[in-house]
Amino acid sequence: MPNVRVMTDNVACIPRELAEEHRIAIVPTAHIVFDGHTYTEGVSITAMEAYDLIKKDADRFETSALAPGLLVDELRKVGAETDQILLITLSSRLSAFFNTGNLAAEEFRRQSPDTSVRVFDSKTVAGSQGLIALAAARAAARGAGLDDLVDFTERVRQKTRGLMLLDTLKYIYRTGRMTKDEAREAAKLKIKPLNRMMDDGTIEPADIVRKRSDGYSKIVEIVKTEAETDALHFIVSHAAAPQYADALARRLEREFNPLSMVISDYSPVMGYGAGPGALFVGFQPQVDFPG
Numbered sequence: 001m002p003n004v005r006v007m008t009d010n011v012a013c014i015p016r017e018l019a020e021e022h023r024i025a026i027v028p029t030a031h032i033v034f035d036g037h038t039y040t041e042g043v044s045i046t047a048m049e050a051y052d053l054i055k056k057d058a059d060r061f062e063t064s065a066l067a068p069g070l071l072v073d074e075l076r077k078v079g080a081e082t083d084q085i086l087l088i089t090l091s092s093r094l095s096a097f098f099n100t101g102n103l104a105a106e107e108f109r110r111q112s113p114d115t116s117v118r119v120f121d122s123k124t125v126a127g128s129q130g131l132i133a134l135a136a137a138r139a140a141a142r143g144a145g146l147d148d149l150v151d152f153t154e155r156v157r158q159k160t161r162g163l164m165l166l167d168t169l170k171y172i173y174r175t176g177r178m179t180k181d182e183a184r185e186a187a188k189l190k191i192k193p194l195n196r197m198m199d200d201g202t203i204e205p206a207d208i209v210r211k212r213s214d215g216y217s218k219i220v221e222i223v224k225t226e227a228e229t230d231a232l233h234f235i236v237s238h239a240a241a242p243q244y245a246d247a248l249a250r251r252l253e254r255e256f257n258p259l260s261m262v263i264s265d266y267s268p269v270m271g272y273g274a275g276p277g278a279l280f281v282g283f284q285p286q287v288d289f290p291g
Contacts, residue, residue: 004084004140004149007074009097010041011090012122012130013237013264013280022137027074029090029097029269030063038064047265051240051276054268058171061272065096071104075117079108084146085117088133088153090270091201092121116146120153123201125270127235127262127282128162134233135160139289152289160284161226162197163206165215167241167277169193175273194218215279216248220255223283230256232283237266239278248279259286 006022008014009029019026032039034053039045054061078085087105092098098121105117122129135156139149166172169186192215196206206222209215223232234252238245245263253261266280 003082004086004144004146005078005082006086006088006133006137006140007078008088008129008133009090011125011267011270012133013126013235013267014130014133015262015264018262022134024133024137025074025078027071028066029267030066032268033062033064035060041267041269047268048240050268054272055276058272063269066100068100068103068107071100072107075104075108079112079115083115085115086120086136086146086149087117088120088122088129088136090125090129091123093201094125118146118150120150121201122157123199124160124162124197126162126237126266126280128160128197130235131160131233131282131284132157135287142289144289156287159287160282162280162282163219163222164195164274164278164280165219166193166274168275171273171275212244216251219281220251227283227285229285231259232256232285233260234258235262235264235282237264237280239266239271239274240276241279244277244279248281
């Protein structure tokens with residue numbers, strides 16, 4: 001049994017059964033609030049149900065930060081099984097969860113001084129974050145100690161990339177990049193922006209297409225340019241659009257030599273700004289822990 005337990009948040013888009021297989025503890029990223037009701041993704045509401053609420057009325061769909069105390073409780077559960085914990089969070093440039101994680105870790109260390117906790121900023125989201133967490137869990141299973149695991153996870157992070165294809169600009173105003181009226185007008189153009197995760201943890205435009213199939217082709221082109229090999233791990237996450245994710249996954253399987261291919265829900269905690277129909281693909285070469 002590995003000494004280090006890996007934790008990450010819902011935004012990593014790791015299916016529950018895969019997380020259990022690799023002994024990765026998944027914790028909530030934030031609360032979902034709609035019409036005065038508060039939900040927790042994966043506990044009291046599914047991703048598909050959350051996207052139905054977004055379609056119903058995006059303006060009434062909100063998220064609220066997780067209290068550090070709730071994360072302390074999650075750390076305590078994992079700490080009952082190990083004295084070394086690595087918590088991998090979504091990008092600190094896109095969420096306050098990294099700061100919440102550090103506050104929770106500080107309190108947990110005070111309560112359990114014999115347990116070591118490190119909080120790691122993945123500087124990415126969705127499938128890219130998930131691939132980093134999975135690589136860390138594999139290294140932990142091979143006996144990596146906490147300090148070595150943190151160094152290894154940083155090395156993996158630098159080799160992991162992510163791309164996101166939006167289906168519409170209708171919901172982009174939720175990110176603050178456009179006003180609601182501007183987003184409505186932009187949506188009429190029926191363009192599909194392609195964004196990429198940057199090394200500093202931000203999201204920047206990569207291209208614009210008009211057809212989803214062209215978006216798939218552009219994703220393939222970028223992956224071929226940026227990846228060091230055609231043997232890659234992939235996680236394709238979708239915002240209530242499994243048919244689109246399946247089509248993209250099949251295209252990636254034809255163009256590359258996938259080491260693994262995971263299709264999962266794109267967390268609505270992030271996806272409320274991208275909107276239903278969005279796709280995120282994370283890709284990563286095999287990086288083995290030298291142990």
